[in-house]
Amino acid sequence: MTAKFYTPSAPIWCPGCGDFGVLASLKKALSELRIGSKDTVVVGGIGCSGSIHNNLECYGFHSLHGRLLPTAIGIKLANPRLTVIAAGGDGDGYAIGSGHFIHALKRNPSIVYIVMQNGTYGLTKGQPSPTAIPGYEGNVEIPFDAVLTALSIQGSSFVARGFSANQTQLTDLMKKAIMHSNSNKGFAFLEVLSPCVTYNDTYKLWREQVYDLNAERGYDPHNRASAFKRAYELVLQEKIPTGLIFEGEADSLEKNTLTSPVPIAFQDISIEANLPRYQEILNDFH
């Protein structure tokens, strides 16, 4: 007999919140790729966005504000057979967790990272986030562009951006991201423009600004330098590049770190199984 478990809760977002679109496309991608609920771990950050794990039927881990990436990396290293998806807000990932973001890009663990970018701190009621534009709630700083940052870090292997209002593109990007990480190619970073209708309603603005790079003739998502150049040109023109912006080859963290085909979570750690080799180490203490 198979055990029953929790029933996912209904989303708590405001009607019209972009995060609904993220949830819908994530569900669709997981089901179209036939990824088992028992083999999926969704790690949420803290924020409106960071409640998405509660709405899915799988293993969920709600981490601390900004700490979803190290948490997800720890999970992946303990059991690389899992599909590990970290999902959180732009404040979570680009402000308090920005150090981990940089290091995850550099480290290339085979996990998916979805950032629900809304230019604000939704949950704390509308303060400027690192992606806020100048003038928003007194913001005087230039917005942080995570795609340009990700492209600039050697070792990053998958950089994409979607828009929650464009479900077809977003579901496709989600699937590509999951396939990238599940084939152990490394870190799949997917920023989703996900408007906060209550504190920063950017639907209209973003509809005008988004620019699908994959629809552009001759765009090569496998060339880091030209991808960066093109993305940056668009930013200067006040456009927001979307699509699969870059996919490259780099060794994944697990490939360079794990030494056993058996996940740590399932290794035989009994004293009996290891005694002779422990004894050898003990001899070195003499």
Next chain:
Amino acid sequence: MTTELLQEQQGLPSEVLQKNDVTIMIGGQGGDGTLTVVNLLGRAFRNIGLFIYDSRNVLSRIRGGHADGVIRASTKPIYCIADNVDVLVAFDEEAVEAGEQELSNQAIIVFDSSKGPLDPNYSSRGYTVYNAPLGNLASQHLRKNIFKNTIAFAILGRLMGLEDSLLEQVLRARYERKGKEALEANLKALSLGFEYCNSNIRASSFKIARLGSASNRILSTGNEAVAFGFLAGGGRFFVGYPITPATDIMEWLAPRLPKFGGVVKQAEDELAVINMGLGAAYAGARTMVATSGPGQSLMTEGVGHAGEAEIPIVIVQCQRVGPSTGEPTKNEQSDIYHVVFGSHGEFPRIVIAPGTASECFKMTVDALNIAEKYQLPVFILMDQALCQNSESIEPFDLSSVKIERGKLLSQEQLDSIPLYKRYELTEDGVSPRTIPSLEGGQSQVTGNEHNEFGLVSTDRTNRFRIMHKRMKKLEAAKKDLPRGVVFGPSEAKIGVIGFGSNYGPILESLEQLQEKGFKAKFYQIRTIWPLLEEDLQSFVDTVDTVFVVENNYNGQLASLIKSSVEQRDRIQSICKFDGTSFKPNEITRAVLSSVISGIGA
């Protein structure tokens, strides 16, 4: 064979003083290689069966600045440096100044006189001074100043009456692996030392006792013992960020754990360390992190997360002088409040404190088991001296290692559960745990307050119940926590309580007190949180006064104990916070002055 018998057989001339316990200090500039001499001496002493203990006093920089190493050898087990240094090898005048406080009245000073002899005042203070041009001898005959260490080793050996052949054997064992050239140069240095002795030192100053031939004992620091305990206890995921004095643990594991399929990961900061650790532990790896005070400060939010989300994790806290950067290489025990109370909110946590390298090994295994059985954070509270000083001890008992994973469910067990709840309310507060990939164990693990399924809840009845559930794990865990150990005569009316590296100094202080006619006993506290109140109470009941010995300003442990026993007026503090460890006689003096003034009153 007894020491006496061995002496007889060796036919010692009666005028040579026999010593059963000797302490040697080697001081110079960082980079002088003073630790080489400590290592060589340690090997020589161990080859004649002696117990050793050594401590290395280095600055937090790689080269330059005063550095010294102290090694003590004894015919009985020792767990600290003695009150006084018998022989000082000083490569410069600063080393003499730094070491003088610790010298015994009849100490011998071997001074590197390459730049001129030692200030004659030292001889007039009663010390025997040998001005030996160690550096010059090395440079002239071997072209490298560093060989002064081996020359010093030769002189030390002669001064203590160690056979030349023993010294040569030790040198060969160390340098044979390093190639012919290194070995020959060192042998030459050894003979330079002997030649110096032949013309400058008439006889050995004393003869160190022998205990027999090389024993089966091993040499380990507390950090090495913790690291090995982690491996043997089934630990397979270690994540760290370099920090003195905890780094040794990561460095010991780095080449070894991967051979067992495990991971040693250096993260970008301690925020990542604790959260990566929590992720791995959640997914089923036995996990440990190690840090010192500054790192724990950054980990604090994560420790609370482990408490709320009920994730088993072991945190080794290697205390050093704080706050802020403090003195990274110096000894202190001032993070007791930090490990016991640090964090917002309330959650169950456990703090255990080993006192010797043997206990470091065993209690790390305990910590892993306790963390998994009760699904909570467990601190192993260390201090710099325990972390980094070496002890010669019996080999770690691998056969005593037991791995207990508590209510971690297998697929089979899970299959028989009709409805799985990660945070199910149970008798002992411990809920069944699953790891991702098990069918039917799907759940939410979270730092938000939650219901039994792990779904967010702010319901007041739920909060009340789930809070109780978590907190009562602490009561249940008590039966598994390391109990205190009592040393000394049971009828003693003077009590001493201490933990960590103060184990050794307190034990020796008991002997000193006994010699002066005062009986004292020692309760070595090994679980700092939760306090095992009944044990503490029954110790306090039997004595008139309890001295709590600890390396901090506020008497943190004393105040915890005061809050848990009936007779708080019996508790007195003996505190030290100058960055150095207690010497036995410092404790003895503090106890005596209090006891004697008490009698006077």
